[in-house]
Amino acid sequence: MAKTKRGRVLWNIPSRGRGTCPVCSSTRIKLLYSQTKTDGTSLKVCKKCSKAVQTRVDRATV
Numbered sequence: 001m002a003k004t005k006r007g008r009v010l011w012n013i014p015s016r017g018r019g020t021c022p023v024c025s026s027t028r029i030k031l032l033y034s035q036t037k038t039d040g041t042s043l044k045v046c047k048k049c050s051k052a053v054q055t056r057v058d059r060a061t062v
């Protein structure tokens with residue numbers, strides 16, 4: 001499987017895969033993981049928050 005979370009592939013993603021994590025508000029962090037809120041909204045979150053509990057994800061604002 002190709003690496004999609006490191007290296008040159010990131011350069012093809014808008015803003016190179018970086019942004020502010022909606023869950024932990026870290027800035028300029030790589031947002032490479034998807035989390036889905038209970039209401040069905042999907043968010044891009046950082047690596048730390050890919051393992052966050054659902055209640056933290058639901059509280060996040062985009």
Ligand SMILES: [Zn+2]
Pocket residue numbers: 021022023024025026045046047048049
């Ligand atoms: Zn985060």
